[in-house]
Amino acid sequence: MIGFDADDTLWRSQDYFDQAQLDFERIVGRYVDLGDARLHERLYEIEKNNIGVFGYGVKGMTLSMIEAAVAITGQRIAAADLHRIVELGKDLLRHPVEMLPGIPEAVAAIAADFEIVLITKGDLFHQEAKVKQCGLADLFRRIEIVSEKDAGTYARLLREFGLPAAQFAMIGNSLRSDIAPVLDLGGWGIHMPYHTTWAHETEAEVAADAPRLRRVAGAAELPQAVRELARAAQAA
Structure with a gap:
């Protein structure tokens, strides 16, 4: 077998996740210096810690992006930008x-x-x-x-x-x-x-x-x- x-x-599959990561960084980059924020590493740390709670897949990644955005911006991120992150997740779910x-x-x-x-x-x-x-x-x-x-x-x-x-x-x-x-x-x-x-x-x-x-x-x-x-x- x-x-x-x-x-x-x-x-x-991963190509779409990589693009969502770049889009996420552009959103959060309006609040922090991406060079100092270790954004990629911090998002991965949060995603990895959340696997036992959310499992794998788009929904877990989206929730982790929201958590990371709130933490990295010191809770300064606007609701409109959080909504943009949710839309990133929806786009991932819709891709052909x-x-x-x-x-x-x-x-x-x-x-x-x-x-x-x-x-x-x-x-x-x-x-x-x-x-x-x-x-x-x-x-x-x-x-x-x-x-x-x-x-x-x-x-x-x-x-x-x-x-x-x-x-x-x-x-x-x-x-x-x-x-x-x-x-x-x-x-x-x-x-x-x-x-x-x-x-x-x-x-x-x-x-x-x-x-x-x-x-x-x-x-x-x-x-x-x-x-x-x-x-x-x-x-x-």
């Missing part, structure tokens, strides 16, 4: 699904030979909407939207699938969420980096020569990488 991540693996190049073809090719599942995290309503729009939902045996992607979550899903970890491979852009937990369980991973990644998702290390890991540069390489892992898993 092959698992796919969604955001920045099947479709663009833009599939990454070659992904529809790669997913279809892999689905022709293997059972595939989609495992993603984030806001439930937002992720459901994106899955519906992507046009690939019918190819997946299961679609799982989870609150966290760690070893415990993958272990639970594998029990539900009735599948040992050694017969499961995960494809994704995040070493922290898509690759490291599955390798720790004895599964396989295919890392397809995206050109921009949220700092939280970079907080993991996987050896470049990990024997159950393959790295690809883009979607066109995925079917061959999956076939190679399947042969390696069969030999093991």
